[in-house]
Amino acid sequence: MDTVSHIQHGLWRHPSARQDEFNCLQHWIDLVHTLERGRIDLLFFADVLGLYGPARGDFTVNAREGLQFPNGDPSVLVAALLSQTHDLGFAITSSVLQTYPFEFARRMATLDHLSGGRVGWNIVTSAQESAARNFGLDHLLEHDERYRQAEEYAEVCYKLWEGSWDDGAVVDDCHPEDISKAVYADASRIHRIDHEGRWYRVQGPAMQSPSPQRTPVLFQAGSSPVGRDFAARHAEGQFILASTPEKTQALIEDTRRRVVAAGRDPHNLVFILGQSFIVGSTEAEARHKEREIDDYLSDDGFLLHSNLGFDPTTGEPLDPDTPLSELHTNTNVSHLRWLRELAGDTDPTVRDLARLSARLRGRIVGTPDQIADQLEAWRARGVGGINIMNWTIPGSYEEFVDHIVPTLQERGLAQREYRPGTLRRKLTGRDLLPDTHPAARWRGAFA
Numbered sequence: 035m036d037t038v039s040h041i042q043h044g045l046w047r048h049p050s051a052r053q054d055e056f057n058c059l060q061h062w063i064d065l066v067h068t069l070e071r072g073r074i075d076l077l078f079f080a081d082v083l084g085l086y087g088p089a090r091g092d093f094t095v096n097a098r099e100g101l102q103f104p105n106g107d108p109s110v111l112v113a114a115l116l117s118q119t120h121d122l123g124f125a126i127t128s129s130v131l132q133t134y135p136f137e138f139a140r141r142m143a144t145l146d147h148l149s150g151g152r153v154g155w156n157i158v159t160s161a162q163e164s165a166a167r168n169f170g171l172d173h174l175l176e177h178d179e180r181y182r183q184a185e186e187y188a189e190v191c192y193k194l195w196e197g198s199w200d201d202g203a204v205v206d207d208c209h210p211e212d213i214s215k216a217v218y219a220d221a222s223r224i225h226r227i228d229h230e231g232r233w234y235r236v237q238g239p240a241m242q243s244p245s246p247q248r249t250p251v252l253f254q255a256g257s258s259p260v261g262r263d264f265a266a267r268h269a270e271g272q273f274i275l276a277s278t279p280e281k282t283q284a285l286i287e288d289t290r291r292r293v294v295a296a297g298r299d300p301h302n303l304v305f306i307l308g309q310s311f312i313v314g315s316t317e318a319e320a321r322h323k324e325r326e327i328d329d330y331l332s333d334d335g336f337l338l339h340s341n342l343g344f345d346p347t348t349g350e351p352l353d354p355d356t357p358l359s360e361l362h363t364n365t366n367v368s369h370l371r372w373l374r375e376l377a378g379d380t381d382p383t384v385r386d387l388a389r390l391s392a393r394l395r396g397r398i399v400g401t402p403d404q405i406a407d408q409l410e411a412w413r414a415r416g417v418g419g420i421n422i423m424n425w426t427i428p429g430s431y432e433e434f435v436d437h438i439v440p441t442l443q444e445r446g447l448a449q450r451e452y453r454p455g456t457l458r459r460k461l462t463g464r465d466l467l468p469d470t471h472p473a474a475r476w477r478g479a480f481a
């Protein structure tokens with residue numbers, strides 16, 4: 035995320051950390067080149083639009099910890115980074131809450147054009163009450179209702195990206211022999227979409243012409259039952275967090291069944307596991323580094339990021355002895371479920387939240403071979419990709435690229451060279467969404 039403290043809170047204070055330089059473009063340019071050196075396919079930017087914690091509440095901890103606050107707009111940052119690389123793809127988080135789909139569809143189409151088809155969209159519905167208050171609402175919509183709104187939002191975008199302009203609509207013939215016959219675009223192949231829905235009314239046509247991928251590569255991150263259904267219908271990649279290997283496998287298998295029920299090929303959705311890495315030339319060295327990292331972790335940061343230690347209605351802190359089984363949330367349902375799964379048979383309390391939340395950010399510690407063994411084990415559980423969650427920037431990515439990637443390459447778990455083409459082609463072998471995806475039904479629908 036374009037911020038100081040994204041996931042591993044407190045680490046920005048580490049002597050080697052440079053994440054407090056997030057407002058400096060060179061900081062990100064250097065990261066892009068590091069990732070390219072490791073033949074990494076995607077730089078993913080999360081994003082939030084409000085503060086964690088009680089709405090209208092005290093933001094002392096957010097400010098002190100730099101906890102996703104302040105933060106920058108990832109689409110602006112990505113626009114500045116595109117020219118630095120021909121191979122790395124960029125995924126941007128954008129919430130249904132933040133912009134009208136017409137405007138968003140144009141922005142993504144522009145980025146997709148300028149990057150030669152290397153952008154993705156992480157579709158989120160926003161899980162902060164405070165975010166709702168930044169966009170004219172008193173409260174977030176109820177959890178499942180937010181996903182229904184996201185359905186319509188995605189549909190409007192698909193209509194614009196896939197249906198509004200036919201292939202060949204851009205003729206770009208300046209006709210030098212007779213300039214009166216010059217045609218830039220053929221209006222008969224460009225269509226209004228006339229969308230009239232519960233949340234949106236969009237006439238069209240799309241203001242941008244079709245980009246190399248038309249629809250950007252689609253990602254999603256919520257794993258509640260309704261979130262899984264949403265991912266099953268729409269996503270090509272789903273970001274998940276590690277609870278136990280068995281529970282993670284069960285989550286993946288359940289979501290895959292939903293993909294099939296949605297009429298899609300189960301292999302069209304890849305599960306991307308968030309993990310942090312601590313590597314050493316010996317296990318003892320890695321464990322030593324782990325202890326040093328743990329010294330920097332901030333309990334306050336993890337507790338606040340869990341967004342669960344207070345009454346969502348009153349904003350008052352909960353009694354620390356309240357069991358998690360008694361908590362209800364309208365925000366991040368899967369986060370609460372993962373925390374309870376990690377606790378095993380015990381019923382943890384609000385007091386335990388910081389420790390559990392820190393554990394939920396999975397970590398793999400060891401030598402390159404030990405790390406590769408664990409990644410192979412996750413792969414056997416159905417995990418198809420890894421989202422590297424940094425301790426420090428640039429250190430965590432430099433260590434992964436220089437010390438872990440070579441071992442993964444030797445085992446055939448990581449690529450040695452980039453495949454050419456769009457981000458979707460690199461990830462799935464094709465530029466456009468397959469016909470089984472719900473976006474595809476709008477192709478030719480307005481002709």
Ligand SMILES: Cc1cc2nc3c(=O)[nH]c(=O)nc-3n(C[C@H](O)[C@H](O)[C@H](O)COP(=O)(O)O)c2cc1C
Pocket residue numbers: 079080081082083127129157158159160161177254255256257258259260261262273274275308365366367368369
């Ligand atoms: C791994 C992960 C990453 C997420 N990243 C973001 C993000 O960048 N921005 C955001 O607003 N929500 C983010 N979320 C929240 C989800 O998109 C979703 O709104 C939330 O998990 C509630 O959905 P659920 O109850 O289905 O899990 C993330 C969730 C998870 C699990």
